[in-house]
Amino acid sequence: MSATDQKTSKATRMSAPERREQLLDATREIAAERGFHEISIDAVAKRAGITRPVVYGHFGDLEGLLEALVDREGERAVGQLAAILPDNFPSGDRVESLLTALRGYLEAVSAEPVTWRLVLMPSEGAPEVLRQRIATGRAAVLSQLAVAMSPGFGPGRESPDPELTARTVSEYADALARLVLTEPKTYPVERLVDHTRWLLDQAG
Amino acid sequence: MSATDQKTSKATRMSAPERREQLLDATREIAAERGFHEISIDAVAKRAGITRPVVYGHFGDLEGLLEALVDREGERAVGQLAAILPDNFPSGDRVESLLTALRGYLEAVSAEPVTWRLVLMPSEGAPEVLRQRIATGRAAVLSQLAVAMSPGFGPGRESPDPELTARTVSEYADALARLVLTEPKTYPVERLVDHTRWLLDQAG
DNA sequence: GCTGTAACTTACACAACTGTAGCATCGGAA
DNA sequence: TTCCGATGCTACAGTTGTGTAAGTTACAGC
Numbered sequence: 001m002s003a004t005d006q007k008t009s010k011a012t013r014m015s016a017p018e019r020r021e022q023l024l025d026a027t028r029e030i031a032a033e034r035g036f037h038e039i040s041i042d043a044v045a046k047r048a049g050i051t052r053p054v055v056y057g058h059f060g061d062l063e064g065l066l067e068a069l070v071d072r073e074g075e076r077a078v079g080q081l082a083a084i085l086p087d088n089f090p091s092g093d094r095v096e097s098l099l100t101a102l103r104g105y106l107e108a109v110s111a112e113p114v115t116w117r118l119v120l121m122p123s124e125g126a127p128e129v130l131r132q133r134i135a136t137g138r139a140a141v142l143s144q145l146a147v148a149m150s151p152g153f154g155p156g157r158e159s160p161d162p163e164l165t166a167r168t169v170s171e172y173a174d175a176l177a178r179l180v181l182t183e184p185k186t187y188p189v190e191r192l193v194d195h196t197r198w199l200l201d202q203a204g
Numbered sequence: 205m206s207a208t209d210q211k212t213s214k215a216t217r218m219s220a221p222e223r224r225e226q227l228l229d230a231t232r233e234i235a236a237e238r239g240f241h242e243i244s245i246d247a248v249a250k251r252a253g254i255t256r257p258v259v260y261g262h263f264g265d266l267e268g269l270l271e272a273l274v275d276r277e278g279e280r281a282v283g284q285l286a287a288i289l290p291d292n293f294p295s296g297d298r299v300e301s302l303l304t305a306l307r308g309y310l311e312a313v314s315a316e317p318v319t320w321r322l323v324l325m326p327s328e329g330a331p332e333v334l335r336q337r338i339a340t341g342r343a344a345v346l347s348q349l350a351v352a353m354s355p356g357f358g359p360g361r362e363s364p365d366p367e368l369t370a371r372t373v374s375e376y377a378d379a380l381a382r383l384v385l386t387e388p389k390t391y392p393v394e395r396l397v398d399h400t401r402w403l404l405d406q407a408g
Numbered sequence: 409g410c411t412g413t414a415a416c417t418t419a420c421a422c423a424a425c426t427g428t429a430g431c432a433t434c435g436g437a438a
Numbered sequence: 439t440t441c442c443g444a445t446g447c448t449a450c451a452g453t454t455g456t457g458t459a460a461g462t463t464a465c466a467g468c
Contacts, residue, residue, distance in 0.1 A: 013434065013445060037241045042425055051447055056427065157406065164391070164399045171379035175372070187368070195368045202361065203406040217415060217464060246455055255417060260457065 020058050020068075023048055027069050032114045036126045039066065066127040073115050074133050080108040081141070095200045099193055102173060106189045109177045113184075120178055142166050216253075224262050224272075227252055231273050236318045240330045243270065270331040277319050278337050284312040285345070299404045303397055306377060310393045313381045317388075324382055346370050 014022065026047040030039050041062055045052045059065040084104035109116040118126075119134055146166035159165040176196070179187040218226065230251040234243050245266055249256045263269040288308035313320040322330075323338055350370035363369040380400070383391040 016444080019445085040425065041427090050445095052426080053428080053448095054446060057445085061427080159399075160402055161395065161399045164395065167383070168376070168379070168399070168403075172372070172376065175375035175379065179371070191365065191368065195363075195365045195372070198364055199372075199407075203403075220414080223415085244455065245457090254415095256456085257418095257458080258416060261415085265457080 016058070019048075019050075019054070023055060023058060023065070024069050024072055027065060028073065028114060028118075031069075032117055036066075041065070063127065063129075067129050070118075070127065070130045070133055073118050074130075074137070076112065076115050077119050078137060080112065081105070081137075084108060095197065098200065099197055102176070102196055103189060103193050105173055106177060106180050106192060109180050110184065110189060113181055116177065117181055120174060120181060138170070142170055145169055220262070223252075223254075223258065227259060227262060227269070228273050228276055231269060232277065232318060232322075235273075236321060240270075240334075245269065267331065267333070271333045274322075274331065274334045274337055277322050278334075278341070280316065280319050281323050282341060284316065285309070285341075288312060299401065302404065303401055306380070306400060307393060307397050309377060310381060310384050310396060313384050314388065314393060317385055320381065321385055324378060324385060342374070346374055349373055 023044060027039055027044050030043055030047060039062070041052050041055050044065065045055050048055075055065065059068055084101065109120070118130065119137075143166075146162050176187075176192045179192065180189065227248055230248050231243055234247055234251060243266070245256050245259050248269065249259050252259075259269065263272055288305065313324070322334065323341075347370075350366050380391075380396045383396065384393065
């Protein structure tokens with residue numbers, strides 16, 4: 001057992017839903033601390049302080065476990081995004097609307113780093129299920145962004161390639177989000193927002 | 205043996221340097237096709253059509269193998285970059301200099317996708333050695349970029365946060381490079397360069 | 409043609425993880 | 439109080455990968 005394994009001292013008996021949540025928490029923690037490729041039925045069971053058959057009972061196999069995790073975390077992430085993004089664009093000052101959306105995004109990431117790490121830094125160890133879900137979510141955001149971006153920098157200054165513009169903007173936001181995840185001290189949200197404001201001012 | 209394993213029909217005897225190169229090639233192919241986390245002494249040996257002790261003889265263990273791979277590929281990548289980036293900035297038109305550097309980068313990535321995939325999409329399965337090397341290389345590029353970017357968009361329009369600007373530019377270039385890797389048909393180099401030119405024109 | 413060395417193989421011991429079968433026990437409801 | 443179903447455990451068999459020791463084979467140089 002490695003030093004990072006934590007284990008409740010006594011195997012407390014739980015109801016099925018409780019145990020399920022606890023196991024998903026344990027799985028998420030392992031993914032956050034050591035990466036997806038370190039998730040195993042064995043590691044999850046040890047971390048939760050129970051034995052493997054319990055995990056098999058709840059999720060069938062590793063794929064089932066990962067799928068359940070992706071479901072739960074995906075729902076959380078999408079929920080946060082939905083509360084932030086919709087219809088922030090049309091109202092009032094264009095630049096400030098964009099910045100507000102960006103700030104909302106970065107603050108969501110900052111508030112739930114573990115959840116968002118799964119989305120923003122899934123990498124190769126991740127299950128196929130996660131990749132697909134992320135791809136779907138990203139496509140939705142992109143199509144929305146493409147519409148929002150279509151006015152470009154004003155009349156006569158529309159982007160000649162709106163699709164790529166949307167993609168670029170999305171990548172930019174994700175890059176900032178990754179900075180929030182990896183170096184929050186160096187790059188607090190306000191610093192990133194301020195810099196983006198300057199960037200937009202240069203073009204506006 | 206999985207369907208993707210290829211194996212030379214007869215175990216041809218090779219000189220040590222030849223075998224070494226062949227094993228590194230096999231390792232690189234596995235990383236490219238299935239990801240770093242799928243690399244194992246066993247898989248490499250099978251792919252090369254020989255037995256495991258041969259691999260152990262050359263590289264000691266998995267870490268040694270990965271280190272050797274990172275050495276070889278890293279050297280290739282750095283070599284390509286060095287031939288492209290240095291002192292492209294000061295000469296002539298600012299925007300065109302930047303675009304030339306970007307085009308060089310994207311074409312290098314396009315020409316050696318497997319090598320660059322290791323650098324641009326290393327993700328979590330990757331060995332610590334790779335991460336460190338990438339971090340070092342990136343820091344070098346960043347410091348160079350920070351200097352090059354310091355004039356910003358001209359007198360009186362310097363970036364208030366040059367470090368973050370450099371970082372942003374670097375992330376932008378890497379994002380485009382990833383597009384070249386993942387969707388080369390949709391995003392040919394010229395399309396990306398053209399869009400960047402438009403972006404810079406908006407600000408310039 | 410011999411021979412010695414480098415290249416390669418077979419074979420074994422070991423470790424981590426998967427998945428399942430059967431048994432033990434807790435705790436709420438009759 | 440008793441019972442029974444849900445909860446959890448022990449134990450076992452199988453798989454895949456690691457790492458090494460000892461033996462075999464090809465072939466370059468004499």
